[in-house]
Amino acid sequence: MKKYICFLFFFSEFIFVNAFLTANILALFTVIILNILLILHFNYLQYIKMKKQDLYFIIGVIAFVCIFVFVQPVKEWFLSWSAAKDWRSFVMAFLKFGILSTMGECIGLRISQGVYNKRGFGIAPRFLVWGVLGTCISIAMMLFSTGVFAFLNVCGLKGLSAANVTDCFGINLLYAFCVSVFMNTFFAPVFMTVHKVTDTHILNTGGTLKGFFTPIPFGEIIKNLNWDVQWNFVFKKTIPLFWYPAHTITFLLPPQYRVLFAALLGVALGVILSIANLKKSR
Numbered sequence: 001m002k003k004y005i006c007f008l009f010f011f012s013e014f015i016f017v018n019a020f021l022t023a024n025i026l027a028l029f030t031v032i033i034l035n036i037l038l039i040l041h042f043n044y045l046q047y048i049k050m051k052k053q054d055l056y057f058i059i060g061v062i063a064f065v066c067i068f069v070f071v072q073p074v075k076e077w078f079l080s081w082s083a084a085k086d087w088r089s090f091v092m093a094f095l096k097f098g099i100l101s102t103m104g105e106c107i108g109l110r111i112s113q114g115v116y117n118k119r120g121f122g123i124a125p126r127f128l129v130w131g132v133l134g135t136c137i138s139i140a141m142m143l144f145s146t147g148v149f150a151f152l153n154v155c156g157l158k159g160l161s162a163a164n165v166t167d168c169f170g171i172n173l174l175y176a177f178c179v180s181v182f183m184n185t186f187f188a189p190v191f192m193t194v195h196k197v198t199d200t201h202i203l204n205t206g207g208t209l210k211g212f213f214t215p216i217p218f219g220e221i222i223k224n225l226n227w228d229v230q231w232n233f234v235f236k237k238t239i240p241l242f243w244y245p246a247h248t249i250t251f252l253l254p255p256q257y258r259v260l261f262a263a264l265l266g267v268a269l270g271v272i273l274s275i276a277n278l279k280k281s282r
Contacts, residue, residue: 057116061103083256090135096263097134098127104267111271122207129198133191138259140191144183145251145258148175151182176251177244184243189235196230197221242269 068078081088105126106116117123149161152175166172200221205211246265250258 053116054110057110079256082260089259090138093134093138093259094131096260097137097266098131100263101130101134101266101270102127104270107267108270120203120207122202122212124209125202125207125212126199128209128212129195129202133195134259134263136191137262140183140187141179141258141262144179144187145255148179148182151178172252173248177248179251180244180247184239184247188239188243192234193222193225193230196225200225238269 067074069075078092081092084092102123106123109118109121110116146162152160157171160166160171160175197216197218201216202212205214246269247262250261250265253261
């Protein structure tokens, strides 16, 4: 199986070179994430035996990405809707997070339990939850990315705004870091807790859409959450050690690529944590 993974790895490098030569930022981002996934597959080969389903999954992901990279009408639609400053941006946020984050959870399940799906996992409700949460993330990114300009103006960097950006990398880095810190400090904990509640509700209702649309017992679920893990690991470690620097990179990117990159980061983090948990259990 390793030789097939190697072939896919070098094929992705071919796409990467093509993307670099044509300055296709979308392709560069997606192929970088593909490479991460392939490398992570190598990483846990020593813990889990590779199966044909893994090869089919990777081929499917590459084929899906190639549609958006090489099929010009699809590529133009994707870029135009991603850059839109109207309701289409929310539709794209829903789809990007719904597809990519659900895929990340399926990969995490494969690493931890050996399958991409199982009875009660609830791919459909997870897609809906991630779509809605992704739309909320998109709104938060708009609010914080705009508000930080006002904060920096008060701090002495006068004249900065979305319509009056600077070419100075240092100032752009400071701006991106401030947006990341404010958003992940004030928004991320609430977002992560809501996601944990909905994830628990999906599992408790058998992973069905009918069960998902029953009333969510927020109080009961929140009372029974493992707050030791939620606070000491999710909040105190992943936010400052991963999300602060990761979203600093996100806000250095052009606005039309930020939501996509944020969704891909979620996939990467989910896979990394799954492998870490697997290693601890072994």
